[in-house]
Amino acid sequence: MATSEVERRRGQLAALSIAAVVIMVGVPLWWRTTETYRAWLPVSQINELANMQLQLSADVEVVFARGTVTPEQQKKVPLTQTQDEEHTVDENTALRYRYEIRYRTATIMEEDALDQPTAAEADLSLHTLSESPCGSLVVYVIPESSSLLPEDMDVYIGQRRTALLRIGAQMRVGRTVEQLLAHLEPRIKQVLQVMSFSHTDITAALSDRVRLSPGNKESIADSMRAFKSSPGYEITFSLLNPDPKSHRLHWDIEGAVQTYIQPLLTKLAPVANFSLDSQTLYYAMLGVNPRFDSSSSAYTLNSDSLAHVINPVEARLGSNAASSNPVLNFLLYVPDAHHSPLYIHDNKKQEVPSNAFHSPRWGGIMVYNVNGFYRPEAVLPVDININMAKVMGVFLAQLRLLLGVQSSTAPPGFLMAPCGSTGLADWELDRLMWSRSVENVATATTTITSLAQLLDQIGNIVINDNIAEQVSSAVTSLQLAVAELEAGNLGFALQYSKEAIMASERAFFDPSLLHLLYFPDDQKFAIYIPLFLPMCVPILLSLLKIVSEARQKRREKQAKKD
Amino acid sequence: MKILTFFSLFSTFLSANSINVEENAGQFFSSGHTNNWAVLVCTSRFWFNYRHVANTLSVYRSVKRLGIPDSHIVLMLADDMACNHRNPKPATVFSHKNMELNVYGDDVEVDYRGYEVTVENFLRVLTGRLPPSTPRSKRLLSDDRSNILIYLTGHGGNGFLKFQDSEEISNVELADAFEQMWQKRRYNELLFIIDTCQGASMYERFYSPNLMALASSQVGEDSLSHQPDLAIGVHLMDRYTFYLLEFLEDIHPASKANMKDLFKVCPKSQCVSTPGHRTDLFLRDPGSALITDFFGSVRKVEITMETINLTDLIKEAEQNPMNEKPQKVTYSYVDQLPVSEIIHQKPKQKDWHPPDGFILGLWTLILLVFFKTYGIKHLKHIF
16 A cells, blocks of 8 residues: 555656756747747837938028128128928928028128129139038029019029029118018028929928829829939940841940939939940831821821820840849930931921930930931932931930939029939939938838838748848938938938938848748647647646545545534 | 800810820829839649640740840749640640640740749749849849839748649738848839639738739639640630630730729639739829830830030050060860760779679588588598
C-alpha cells in the first residue's frame, strides 16, 4: 500500500514536473524560435506625418525706386511685414503660405541700373548687382513716369528673380505708408502667384494624397501633361527617315544637345538626373495617310489623326532596359519625297506654325519639311543638313511643357521676358522646385503611411533591418524637408524631399515584403496540432487527475472533520 | 404661333448641336488616362489546356492591333503549346477551327514563360515588388494615369484560381494586391476580365476604387469551351473569349463603342453560363468609358503652340593637334580552350593503384565464406 502511495506520489511529481518544464521552458523557447523578425519601425512618427501641415515660406524684397515714395514715407521705410494665408485642403492636409516682405529704398547703383532704356537691359544690370538666393524674389517699384514699361503694361517679369512693378498714378503726395503698402499688396500678391507658388499649383502637386474633384479642363490637362516627380528621366531624340533613297539626312545631334539642351538640363540638375541618347530610324512611316490639300498644294495631317500617329512608331523606338525611369521621346520626322511638304492643321484647319505636336507624359513629334532645300531635278539621294536651332527650339519648348514648367497665360498687364538661353528662367525653376518639393513630400508621406498600415495588418511579414533603416531615414528626411520648407530654404527642402522619396520607395518596393511568402494562421495551426496535441493530451489529463484527486482528498478531510 | 414653335425647335436643335461639339471636346479629357497597360495571364499548362493559351494569345493580338505596344504588355504563358510534341502543326497556336487564325506568329513577346508563371510572380508584377535585376520588359511600370487591363484565364473555383496545377491564388489575395496598387497610385482605372469556371467569385472581394470586373460565369456555373478541332484534337477556345474576340474584331482605334456593349457580349444563349460584371467600384458611368480606354492605346495629343527662339550657334568640337594620339588600347581574347588538342589526345597511362575498398571487401567476403564452409585448416594452403 505504501509503495503504491509512493508510486502515485512519484507519478504526480513526474506529471507536475513535465508540465512545469513544458510551460516554463518549452513554450518560451518555441515562441522565441518561431517568431518572425520584425525590426522596430517609428510608427508614432509615421502617424504624426500622416497629418500633414505644410508651411511654405517665401522671402520677398520690395525696393522703392526714386520717385515712388515721398520723403516722409521714406523715413518709415525700411520695414518688414509677415503675411500668412491658411488653406485647409482636406481633413488630413493643411497648407499655410507665409510671405516675409521687406520694404526698402533703392541704392544708388540700383537707381543707375533702373535708368537703362529698356526693361531687359535694366533687368540684366540689376542682376549683376546682386544675386537673389533660390526661392526669394525682388520687386522693384518704379514710378509712374518711368519709360521702362510700355503704356498698357504694369509689371515686367525678368529672366532671373526680379520683377518691375509700376506704381499707380494715385500714389502722390499726402498718403501714409500704410496706405501705400495697402495699395501695393494685391499687386505684389499677383506677382507672387506668377513667380513663386500659387494655391492651384500646390494643390495640383498634392494630387497623390488628395483626389480632388476635377476642375476646369485646363487644370486637368495641366496635371495630366507633366511627368510625375521621378529621380531620373531618359530623353531620346529620334530622327525618322522614311525615304533614305531620296534624302540623306545629316543632323549634328551631339552638338545641338550640347549647345541647346544641356544648359537646361544642367540648370535642372537639383530637380532630377537626365540621361540622353539619340537614334536614327530608317523606313519608319507614320501610321496615318496624309491628305492632299489642293488649296495649299501640300499634304496635311489634321488634328484628329494625330492621335493615331504615335502607336505604330512607338513599337520601333527602343528604351533602356536597365533603368525604370520615365522616358521622354522626341521624334523628328522628315516626310518622304512623295508626301512633301507635310503640314499639321489644328482643329480650325489652320496651319500650325511650329509644325509639331506633343502627347502628355510621352514626348513630342515635329515634322520637318526638306522639299525646299533641293530642286526637283536634283540627283537623288540629296544631302540635307538639318537646321538644328529650329528643331531644338521646338523640342525645348515641348520639353519645358512635359517637365512641368508651366507657361501659364500671364495675367493682364504683365509682360514676361523671354526665357534665357538656357530655356528656363530662374523664377520658373523656383516654381518647379516648390511644386516638386511639395509633391515629393506628399508622395513620400502616403507611401510611408500605407507601408506602415500594410505591415501592421499582416502580422507575420518579416521586417528586415534594411527596411526599417530605409523607413527611419525616410521619416527623418521628411521631417527635415518640412522644416526646411517652413524656413524657406528651397534648395535644401528639395534635396531632403528627394532623399525621402527614394528611401520610401525603396522600402515600399522591397521584394521581401510579399505577404504571399508568409503563412496564414490556419496553415500554422495545421502544422502545430499534429506535433503538440499528442504530447499535450497526457500532460493535461494527468494534471486534471491530480486536481480531481486533490479535490477529493479535501472533501474526504472535510467529511472526516464533520 | 407656328413660327414661334418652329423658332424654338430650331434654337433647341442649334443648342443641342453645340452641346455635342462641347461634349466631343470634353470627352477628350474625360477618361483621365495617358497610357495603357495590359497584363495577360494564362494560368494553365499541359496540352489539354490548349484553349487557355489560345484565349490569352487572341486577347494579346487584339490588344496589340488596337495599339498597345509590346513594351506595355506583360504576357505570362506556360508557352508549352506551340512546340509541344503533340502539336500536329508545330510553332502554331490556332484559335479557330479549320486552322484559320494562327495567333502565335513570329512577333509574340512572352515575358514570363514556363515555370515563371507563378502566383508569386504575378503578385510581384502587380505590386511592383520585383528584385532589382528584373529587366524593364518584365515590369509593370504604370503610374497614376495608366489604365490597366488584366485578363486571367485557366481553371478556377469558388474563390480561387489554379496556377500551373500546383498552387492557387485566392480572391482575397487578389483584392489585397489591387488595394496595394491603389495605395501607391499604380493605376487610374483597372478593367479585370476573367474567363474561368465560377469566375464571378474572383471579383467578389474587391474593395479598391476605380475597378471594373467582368467574368465569364457566376458562382456555381462552369465556363464551357467552344469548339474542338479534330485535326489538333483539343478544344481551341473558350466560349466567352471567343465571343469577346468577335466583338473586339469590330473595334478599331477610333471606335466609340463603350463598356455597356461589352457587358452584352456572350449572352446565356451563346455562352451557356451567365457572364457577370461588377461596376459599383467604378467612379465613372460605364457608358462613358470607351472600349479603347482599356483595350487600345489612343494617345491624347496637343498642338505645340510655342517655340523658343535659339540663336546660339553650335560650337564645333575643338580639334587639338597638340595632343598626341590617344593611346589605342588593344583588346585581345583570353586563350581559348584548346579543344582540338583535347579531342585528339592519346589517353594518358594511368598509374597502378591497389584495389580499392569494394574489391577488397568482396574478396574478404568470399574468403570468409570459404573458410566457414570448409574449415580453417585450409588456411595453410593460402598463406
